[in-house]
Amino acid sequence: MFQKILIANRGEIALRILRAAKELGIQTVAVHSTADANAMHVRLADESVCIGPPPSRDSYLNIHQIVAACEITGADAIHPGYGFLSENAKFADILAAHNITFIGPSGDHIRVMGDKIEAKRTAKRLGIPVVPGSEGGVTDEGEAKRIAADIGYPVIIKASAGGGGRGMKVARDETELSVALDTARTEAAAAFGDDAVYIEKYLEKPRHIEVQILGDGRGNAVHLGERDCSLQRRHQKVWEEATSPALNGEERSKIGDTCAKAVADLGYSGAGTIEFLYENGKFYFIEMNTRLQVEHPVTEAITGIDLVHEQIRVASGSGLSVTQDDIRFNGHAIECRINAEDARTFVPSPGTVTTFHTPGGLGVRVDSAVYSGYKIPPYYDSLIGKLIVHGRNRVECMMRLRRALDEFVVDGINTTLPLFRDLVGNPDIANGDYDIHWLEKYLAQKP
Numbered sequence: 057m058f059q060k061i062l063i064a065n066r067g068e069i070a071l072r073i074l075r076a077a078k079e080l081g082i083q084t085v086a087v088h089s090t091a092d093a094n095a096m097h098v099r100l101a102d103e104s105v106c107i108g109p110p111p112s113r114d115s116y117l118n119i120h121q122i123v124a125a126c127e128i129t130g131a132d133a134i135h136p137g138y139g140f141l142s143e144n145a146k147f148a149d150i151l152a153a154h155n156i157t158f159i160g161p162s163g164d165h166i167r168v169m170g171d172k173i174e175a176k177r178t179a180k181r182l183g184i185p186v187v188p189g190s191e192g193g194v195t196d197e198g199e200a201k202r203i204a205a206d207i208g209y210p211v212i213i214k215a216s217a218g219g220g221g222r223g224m225k226v227a228r229d230e231t232e233l234s235v236a237l238d239t240a241r242t243e244a245a246a247a248f249g250d251d252a253v254y255i256e257k258y259l260e261k262p263r264h265i266e267v268q269i270l271g272d273g274r275g276n277a278v279h280l281g282e283r284d285c286s287l288q289r290r291h292q293k294v295w296e297e298a299t300s301p302a303l304n305g306e307e308r309s310k311i312g313d314t315c316a317k318a319v320a321d322l323g324y325s326g327a328g329t330i331e332f333l334y335e336n337g338k339f340y341f342i343e344m345n346t347r348l349q350v351e352h353p354v355t356e357a358i359t360g361i362d363l364v365h366e367q368i369r370v371a372s373g374s375g376l377s378v379t380q381d382d383i384r385f386n387g388h389a390i391e392c393r394i395n396a397e398d399a400r401t402f403v404p405s406p407g408t409v410t411t412f413h414t415p416g417g418l419g420v421r422v423d424s425a426v427y428s429g430y431k432i433p434p435y436y437d438s439l440i441g442k443l444i445v446h447g448r449n450r451v452e453c454m455m456r457l458r459r460a461l462d463e464f465v466v467d468g469i470n471t472t473l474p475l476f477r478d479l480v481g482n483p484d485i486a487n488g489d490y491d492i493h494w495l496e497k498y499l500a501q502k503p
């Protein structure tokens with residue numbers, strides 16, 4: 057097992073990783089920008105190193121400074137959290153060359169999944185159902201038209217170097233397709249320095265359902281069920297739940313087993329998420345994330361498995377602590393992302409939090425690095441905390457969520473809490489009756 061882990065992140069996820077390390081008896085090193093000198097993760101870590109000025113590119117993305125901090129403190133491994141360097145294949149390769157363990161998959165696995173055409177080809181080869189579309193990239197307009205005619209309109213053009221909703225264009229007929237292909241390629245070249253694009257059938261009203269997997273890097277893997285992340289705005293998830301209100305146990309086991317077998321065959325190491333669109337009872341692979349995700353606590357709530365413990369175990373060579381037969385899905389969990397943003401306009405609202413009073417009680421978890429008097433810097437993501445509520449079933453979970461939201465007090469800044477107080481009383485949400493477009497439509501018509 058590791059003696060000392062460096063946490064290459066900030067905010068609630070730095071704290072989350074720190075807690076797991078402490079439980080495993082591992083020393084921790086925090087790195088921070090000058091803007092984060094007073095941050096909670098810095099105070100709670102055993103050691104800390106300032107790695108640069110506020111902008112991420114000079115601090116949390118500065119590979120040289122992070123490797124230097126690791127060598128100075130003698131840490132044997134780095135946990136990247138999410139965002140920042142978590143899906144940077146070059147970072148994983150550099151750490152390997154320095155004999156520092158990257159707590160995550162190999163650089164090669166990150167690279168395959170980072171290229172969306174390559175990821176889809178790999179998924180298909182491993183028996184994961186994919187969205188009908190082009191085999192690989194498309195450059196020629198005639199070829200694009202043949203494929204679109206074959207799969208039927210509407211179609212969507214996606215950038216291979218994109219992902220997470222960046223660089224997509226929908227075309228509803230041949231005329232729109234020529235324009236979409238041109239603009240998609242031009243925009244992809246400008247945004248990513250790679251003009252490779254591919255075509256898929258456009259699904260009109262899917263849900264976003266993602267399967268959590270863990271691989272041990274030696275050909276064994278398990279799935280931890282799914283999360284439904286359909287409630288999002290501009291590709292930012294807002295509310296996530298496990299299990300999905302749309303799936304039954306049979307569907308869960310079937311897609312879960314398919315994913316676990318695929319990542320086992322891939323020799324994948326660590327935590328990962330296989331993302332699907334789900335429509336009319338069918339799953340369609342879209343992307344794989346090769347990191348721990350923001351919404352991982354809903355999976356932890358219903359399985360009782362600490363995903364960060366498992367990541368650390370696997371990276372250190374101790375293997376997974378569970379087999380598939382040990383994993384049960386118990387009750388229901390919902391996560392609300394508390395952002396320092398106006399609840400209607402989503403305009404960021406940095407500044408000093410004068411009061412931060414978090415809810416508690418049975419089935420309530422708050423992951424946050426904020427405290428009363430903390431000044432939220434304007435340089436980073438606006439996520440300031442996550443409220444995760446668990447119940448024996450979805451109805452109990454919703455009752456508990458309403459109560460927890462009532463207890464939550466954040467003064468001094470705007471937050472997304474009022475939005476959740478609205479959503480928890482909405483009949484469509486109560487019924488689990490929503491797709492990926494539901495929230496944006498709701499916000500557009502809200503008086």
Ligand code: MV4
Binds near residue numbers: 219222286492
């Ligand atoms: C799609 C789609 C419909 N059909 N692909 C957006 C994020 C990126 N990961 C994939 N995305 C989509 N791909 C096909 N073939 C609709 C979306 C999409 C979406 C997906 C998940 C969650 C929210 C979304 C919002 C708009 C569009």
